[in-house]
Amino acid sequence: MKKPLLLVLTCGLLSGCEKEVYVLDRYATMRAEELVVPAAAKASDLLTVDFVSPAQGFVGGTDGTLLATADGGQSWQNLSQPTLGTIRKLAFTSATAGWAATTSGLYRTTNGGQTWQRVVNATTPLNDVQFVSPQVGYAVGSQSQILKTTNGGQTWQSQRQYTWKYVELRSVSFSAPDSGMAVGNHEAMYSTTNGGQTWLRRDDGISDRGYHAVLKYRQPEHFLLLGQSDPGGLLYYSSFLERSPSGDHSPENQNTFTMYGVARLQDRTVAVGENTIIRYDPAYSSNANTPWALVHASDGTTLIRPFRAIDFADLNTLYAVGASGLLMRLQY
């Protein structure tokens, strides 16, 4: 009788020594490191960032603020030129060739931002520029301005029609040379499937709610919208929305901080805004109904910073910029 009982006890004690791991919560987190910018840029709001390789990148902002790095953000060269106006968007195609959409027009550089040539005089400020191919590009701006080039930027044609109601178009995104969207204030959402020959336009003309960025997916009718919620309203909308034929997705928690920028590389998509970073991360979303997760700092707290734009340098490294000279390196 005694031996089996002792055997049972021994087995029990041994099984009790096994360590078990219990996980309470899961959070999408990123390691964040704030980078030092030249003193002259600390007072500027940084509004756009574009990395063309893991080492080489550019940052633009108010009052012609322009910074460049060739060592992965360790040091930044100040290339600011106040005559550029406020740089709303930088789009580089190589370490030397790039475009800048600014409050004073559309500019082109062929020497890494050392000098700029204005290719379009701005009758209205321009907010975004995108090249879908080496030849085809689009730029958008105030007063419903939509410009298109089909010869690599040598000439640009306005697609705005006189019958259009004026809105401020803030972002343009094409997933193919003929298929794209432009969004702006008053919930303006313009879309085309024929390279801009015709635009399907929607805006309510009165809403204070507006969009700051759009990312058009290759799948038809599938895109991301970033913007602001309805200030002062009784209903609070998410300021981040993924729309597809199968339905709408917003982040796991209702998000009403204004969102400004989005970056995508391969299957990774990250968006930033006021006090907010959101990424596509089904594994770490706490809500099974959405694949979008709020991103926390590496200690789990919220990354409370005034982000304005973000870009991938490589699959695991991103750079985010924001108000008051904010410049951060993030590890995906």
Added chain:
Amino acid sequence: MKHIWTVLLLAALPYAVRAQVSRGHLSTGASGLLLRSTSVEAGYPDPNSIPGNDITAVYRLRTIDANLLLIQASGGLEVVALKFSPDQALGLSLNARFGLVQAPEEAAGFNGKLLLDFPQYLTWRYGARATRKSQKTLGVAVGAGYRWAYFFLPFNSPSVMLEGVYANKHHDWFLRLSADTRKMQFYNDYSSEGLVPALSLQQISVAVGRSF
């Protein structure tokens, strides 16, 4: 783990019954639950008081370092497994107890929670209460085993106990101290950091009881 223990204890009980050397006891006492927590907590600002009406949750770190009180009642069975003499034996102490967590203020959702746990020990006893035939007035016991629980969190740990016994003509009275030998550790999974310790629990108990 608790299923393994359940099977083992059920397997052991027939031996105890056949041995006819078991003795039951009832006890009451208190435990300290040592709670250490550093984890993120979501806060929702009042949307009507903030410009722009931003209501997105803001996550901040909250550290809790609290000693919670657990009022408990317990019953159990002492089984002699290997008798060296009337005053010295190896045995098994099978216990079941329930308790209510009390805290002066809300502590990470623990206040008011019920805990049902099952501390089981392999014991060595000397003197009173070692066997039914012991004539000693005083006795001592030490034990090592495992405590598993039904709680709103998994809360199991290896446990040790020390017991002092006073025997009179009718009953054995005992004072039992027991403690988890390791903290029950809970983690948060941060995608960039892996598993990060978020909460630990450890139980230390004092109980006074009487055998029957």
